[in-house]
Amino acid sequence: MNGQEDAANQFIQQELNADQSNLILGEVYLVGGGPGDPELLTLRALRLMQQADVVLYDRLVSDAVMELVRRDAERVYVGKRRSEHAMEQENINQLLVDLAKQGKRVLRLKGGDPFIFGRGGEEIELLAQNNIPFQVVPGITAASGCAAYAGIPLTHRDYAQSVRFVTGHLKSDDPNVSWPELANPTQTLVFYMGLVGLQDICQTLIANGRAATTPVALIEKGTRPDQRVFVSDLTKIVDMICDQDVHAPTLFIVGEVVKLHSNLRWFNE
Ligand SMILES: C[S@@+](CC[C@H](N)C(=O)[O-])C[C@H]1O[C@@H](n2cnc3c(N)ncnc32)[C@H](O)[C@@H]1O
Known part of the structure; x- marks a missing residue:
């Protein structure tokens, strides 16, 4: 190889390296921050929280959990309340891709958990379409x-053989909800986002056959x-x-398992 060929090869190699560096992608960690107590984070969640450059976080992530994010990471609040959205869902999805x-x-x-009433699936769909590497941490x-x-206890051999997670945003006449199925007395129901519709939920459960005396918490x-x-x-919680x-x-x-609370309560006692 003469000197000219050598220089040309070197040039091509430099160009290839530059091209590859343009292709270096970041990564997205979709992480479940748990219900509030920071000691409930997984070790994997904590490790990724410590190595991220930027964090997009929701309203439900507790301050105590946010304390554990890398100090110098950029923080972007994208939380939502019922009527007020800091950022629309499509914009959050796109921002993840852009970053x-x-x-x-x-x-x-x-x-x-990102996959339980958390829109985690929607957020990683766009990443997958764009070939952005991601990982999901429950x-x-x-x-729970x-x-x-x-x-x-959500199940118990004497009281409940199954448990069902339900969105509280449902309506009594929603054709997608099988209310009679929710009346099964041996099934525990857990309603997320149920505060605003509490009265409606209680009344509709009773109307569909769940006993009015069913214990609730x-x-x-x-x-x-x-x-x-x-x-x-079910009849008294709203007044209470x-x-x-x-x-x-x-x-x-909702369910017979709630009776166990009086004996099994331990936190903040
Ligand atoms: C949009 S959902 C998100 C659920 C979340 N992905 C999860 O797995 O817990 C929000 C609802 O979760 C429930 N929730 C979340 N954290 C809670 C907490 N610390 N105490 C009581 N309810 C909570 C409430 O019903 C709230 O309205």
């Missing part, structure tokens, strides 16, 4: 966290230091909480 294309390690931190969902910290800010648990039945200044997030558990 990863800039070569960043992006932490998408969500309350609870979190403790509110049902709140039930454990309220001393309410409303858990406010589960697993957090200010957790409160209100125990009653009406002057208690209850705020989201709350979880509503």
Whole structure:
């Protein structure tokens, strides 16, 4: 190889390297931050929280969990309340793609588990379409966290053989909901986002055959230091909480297992 060929080869190699560096993509970590208590994070969640360059986080991620994100990571709040969205879902999806294309390690931190009423699936669909590498880290969902910290086993051989997670945004005449199935007395129901529709949920369950005396628990800010648990039945819970200044997030558990709370309660006692 003469000197000219040598120089040409060197030039081509440099160009190839430059091309490859343009192709270096970041990565997205879709991580479940659990219901609030930071000690409920997985080790994998914590490791990825420590190595991210930028974090997009939701309203339900507790301050105590946010404390554990890498100090110098950029923080972007993208949370939603019922009527007020800091950022529309499509924009969040696109931002994840754009940041990863800039070569960043992006932490998408969500309350609870990203795949349970968390739109985690929608967020990684666009990443998959764009060939952006991602990983998903499960979190403790509110049902598991709140039930454990309220001393309410969601299943129990004597009382409930199955458990069902239901969105509280359903309507009594929603054709997609089989209300008679929800009336099965040996099934525990866990309603997410159920505070606003609480009265409707209770009335519709009774109208579809669930016993009016079925025990229920409303858990406010589960697993957090200010957790409160209100125990009653399907007919009385709304009256019980009406002057208690209850705020989201709350979880509503319906079923015979709620009876166990009086003996099994342990947190904040
Ligand atoms: C949009 S869903 C997200 C659920 C989340 N992905 C999970 O797996 O827990 C939000 C609902 O989760 C429930 N929730 C989340 N954290 C909670 C907590 N610490 N205490 C009570 N309910 C909680 C509430 O019902 C709230 O309205």
